[in-house]
Amino acid sequence: MKNLKKIVLSLVTIALLVLMVACGQSGNQHAATPIPTVTPEPTQAAEPVNLTVSAAASLTDAMEEIKAAYINENPNVTIDYIFASSGSLQQQIENGAEVDVFLSAAVKQMDALKNKGLLIDETRKDFLENKVVLIVPKNSTSVTGFKDLTSEAVKQIGLGEPTSVPVGQYSEEILKNLNLLDSIKSKVVYGKDVREVLTWVETSNADAGMVYETDAKISDKVKIVAHAPEGSHVPVYYPAAVIKASKNVDAATDFVNFLYSEKAKPIFEKYGFAFMVK
Known part of the structure; x- marks a missing residue:
């Protein structure tokens, strides 16, 4: 009888062990599947x-x-x-x-x-x-407006080349409308662009010049003595x-x-x- 009890107890123990192993395997089967890591592709740089x-x-x-x-x-x-x-x-x-x-x-x-x-x-x-202005060297006192360009004290006047430099085209239009162009034509020297005219006045190689207001404002070596009168030229x-x-x-x-x-x-x-x- 005692041997029978031992056999039954052993069988129960084995059954419990088998059941525990089975449960463990079942739990593993239902574990969350790890999400694979995806490395994002680098953003493609814009073409140079x-x-x-x-x-x-x-x-x-x-x-x-x-x-x-x-x-x-x-x-x-x-x-x-x-x-x-x-x-x-x-x-x-x-x-x-x-x-x-x-x-x-x-x-x-x-x-x-x-x-x-x-x-x-x-x-x-x-x-x-933009606007067109008349400039002179910083310390000049001989020119205070367009009419002074006819003065004997003014020897050279810088303008842009009218055939290729817009400020030169505007300048001649202004001077014509002020009835000054013919009387000062002999004093005019023509620059290849507005910055060349500005440089001439800065260095006193010209007694006066006509440039854009924006060019005059970047220089501390010239001063504006007059703006082109309203209506004296087409808009810039x-x-x-x-x-x-x-x-x-x-x-x-x-x-x-x-x-x-x-x-x-x-x-x-x-x-x-x-x-x-x-």
């Missing part, structure tokens, strides 16, 4: 782009600051500037220069490119306005556009849209331009 921007010389300082602001938001973009008179830049583009964006100091040059089918027309916009508007032959149309369009944006406005206004985009 180099833009060539031809801009009127009067935009030099403002555009350098614009470049820094734009590249800060678009680090894949590099920008090369060509600064010269608007007429010279127009001719370069007409002759096939690889340019992505053109910024002119007058609508005349932009219209010429439009008429030859060289622009992406929908990207064009007049976005800045600066248009921008993407060149149709650009190999970087998307990036170039994005850049001109930046020029038209509220982000660019305070930079241009800092240098004295009136921002026209509403």
